Amino acid sequence: xxxxxxxxxxxxxxxxxxxxxxxxxxxxxxxxxxxxxxxxxxxxxxxxxxxxxxxxxxxxxxxxxxxxxxxxxxxxxxxxxxxxxxxxxxxxxxxxxxxxxxxxxxxxxxxxxxxxxxxxxxxxxxxxxxxxxxxxxxxxxxxxxxxxxxxxxxxxxxxxxxxxxxxxxxxxxxxxxxxxxxxxxxxxxxxxxxxxxxxxxxxxxxxxxxx
Amino acid sequence: xxxxxxxxxxxxxxxxxxxxxxxxxxxxxxxxxxxxxxxxxxxxxxxxxxxxxxxxxxxxxxxxxxxxxxxxxxxxxxxxxxxxxxxxxxxxxxxxxxxxxxxxxxxxxxxxxxxxxxxxxxxxxxxxxxxxxxxxxxxxxxxxxxxxxxxxxxxxxxxxxxxxxxxxxxxxxxxxxxxxxxxxxxxxxxxxxxxxxxxxxxxxxxxxxxx
DNA sequence: GAAATGTCGTGATTATTTTCACATATAATT
DNA sequence: AATTATATGTGAAAATAATCACGACATTTC
Numbered sequence: 001x002x003x004x005x006x007x008x009x010x011x012x013x014x015x016x017x018x019x020x021x022x023x024x025x026x027x028x029x030x031x032x033x034x035x036x037x038x039x040x041x042x043x044x045x046x047x048x049x050x051x052x053x054x055x056x057x058x059x060x061x062x063x064x065x066x067x068x069x070x071x072x073x074x075x076x077x078x079x080x081x082x083x084x085x086x087x088x089x090x091x092x093x094x095x096x097x098x099x100x101x102x103x104x105x106x107x108x109x110x111x112x113x114x115x116x117x118x119x120x121x122x123x124x125x126x127x128x129x130x131x132x133x134x135x136x137x138x139x140x141x142x143x144x145x146x147x148x149x150x151x152x153x154x155x156x157x158x159x160x161x162x163x164x165x166x167x168x169x170x171x172x173x174x175x176x177x178x179x180x181x182x183x184x185x186x187x188x189x190x191x192x193x194x195x196x197x198x199x200x201x202x203x204x205x206x207x208x209x210x211x
Numbered sequence: 212x213x214x215x216x217x218x219x220x221x222x223x224x225x226x227x228x229x230x231x232x233x234x235x236x237x238x239x240x241x242x243x244x245x246x247x248x249x250x251x252x253x254x255x256x257x258x259x260x261x262x263x264x265x266x267x268x269x270x271x272x273x274x275x276x277x278x279x280x281x282x283x284x285x286x287x288x289x290x291x292x293x294x295x296x297x298x299x300x301x302x303x304x305x306x307x308x309x310x311x312x313x314x315x316x317x318x319x320x321x322x323x324x325x326x327x328x329x330x331x332x333x334x335x336x337x338x339x340x341x342x343x344x345x346x347x348x349x350x351x352x353x354x355x356x357x358x359x360x361x362x363x364x365x366x367x368x369x370x371x372x373x374x375x376x377x378x379x380x381x382x383x384x385x386x387x388x389x390x391x392x393x394x395x396x397x398x399x400x401x402x403x404x405x406x407x408x409x410x411x412x413x414x415x416x417x418x419x420x421x422x
Numbered sequence: 423g424a425a426a427t428g429t430c431g432t433g434a435t436t437a438t439t440t441t442c443a444c445a446t447a448t449a450a451t452t
Numbered sequence: 453a454a455t456t457a458t459a460t461g462t463g464a465a466a467a468t469a470a471t472c473a474c475g476a477c478a479t480t481t482c
Binding site for chain 4: 244245246256260261263264268269270271272273274275276
Binding site: 007008009010044046047050060061062063 | 476478
């Protein structure tokens with residue numbers, strides 16, 4: 001379970017590979033080469049082969065990769081056989097977008113419950129997920145190890161503290177706040193304003209074409 | 212304008228620095244050290260010093276950095292003196308979240324217009340931004356160089372093609388589709404399902420604490 | 423069944439990024 | 453004024469990641 005040898009950069013690409021293989025499989029494709037994959041997902045073909053090779057020799061020379069086999073392999077590598085249950089905190093626009101996203105289609109990830117402090121929202125079912133009051137969070141969240149944080153900035157720190165107390169292990173943080181957690185809690189940040197500004201910066205300072 | 216020497220990894224962190232310096236300045240803080248910054252934004256202090264040093268000697272030994280000076284410096288580096296106008300395509304939950312996000316507060320980025328194909332939404336003002344029909348996009352978008360793409364998967368390719376024809380230079384793509392564009396158009400992907408699945412993978416395979 | 427073609431897996435190389443660690447300079451203290 | 457504490461900027465090293473390029477082998481074609 002903890003064969004910690006795969007580079008982080010590779011690990012980040014695995015879900016991407018997995019989803020595309022799923023697509024191919026649905027389309028009934030039987031084989032695929034690193035070159036084809038490369039064109040579809042915009043990752044250098046040598047990088048793809050290298051990535052796959054960390055898991056052993058999954059392909060066949062002169063043929064490519066067997067889609068079904070590869071898919072099955074990634075399914076178990078990405079623990080897709082067991083469903084990961086997730087909680088979402090903050091049912092605003094962004095939170096609602098997540099609730100309506102069907103993660104279970106490609107990934108065995110399921111948002112099991114959501115929390116909000118707005119009386120209007122409590123008790124509703126959004127995207128098939130029940131919304132509870134924040135005050136119920138501590139009891140209800142037990143057994144869930146991953147949280148998506150889509151609350152306003154002002155709430156971020158307080159909620160994070162509660163999540164940590166409730167034993168959460170991973171947080172996908174969409175607030176601009178760099179939340180503070182014990183070192184055994186993993187936080188991934190997605191900062192929408194930063195991403196947008198970075199794109200603008202790259203546009204002005206890193207001309208493409210010539211490259 | 213094109214002193215292409217700053218590492219990409221550094222460039223991606225600039226907006227983060229900028230926002231935090233803004234916060235400090237608002238709080239009336241006069242000085243800050245790389246160590247303080249490091250604790251706040253969770254980036255190694257040596258990395259911060261190195262990042263800053265690409266722009267010259269911005270600090271003072273034994274003192275740290277002058278917040279106002281540094282802020283002013285980044286403001287011009289990040290082109291914050293001029294407003295960047297952006298269009299958003301797809302006013303669903305995710306799109307609406309963006310429209311309600313006040314980018315202008317910290318960043319001189321303004322979503323100037325939005326597009327959707329839903330008759331219900333056309334003509335509305337969401338978060339202060341007018342929503343037009345997709346069919347008006349080609350005319351209206353002229354002069355805008357950045358687009359945020361928050362449409363359903365099925366629309367992604369068609370809309371992208373239109374955006375490219377309309378002369379867009381950068382796309383912040385939230386669809387899982389790896390859109391195809393000419394090489395002089397810059398695309399940044401943010402794939403929510405991939406991010407979530409990557410977090411889950413890291414949790415299971417990259418134990419923290421010990422590290 | 424021989425020749426041509428295709429594609430993997432990987433050693434070696436190169437590029438990029440992070441981190442260490444310390445000389446150097448400023449600021450604070452006594 | 454001397455001493456101590458602080459914090460930068462950066463050379464050098466280490467870590468991480470991407471890419472090249474080719475031998476080996478499977479598949480396809482003739």
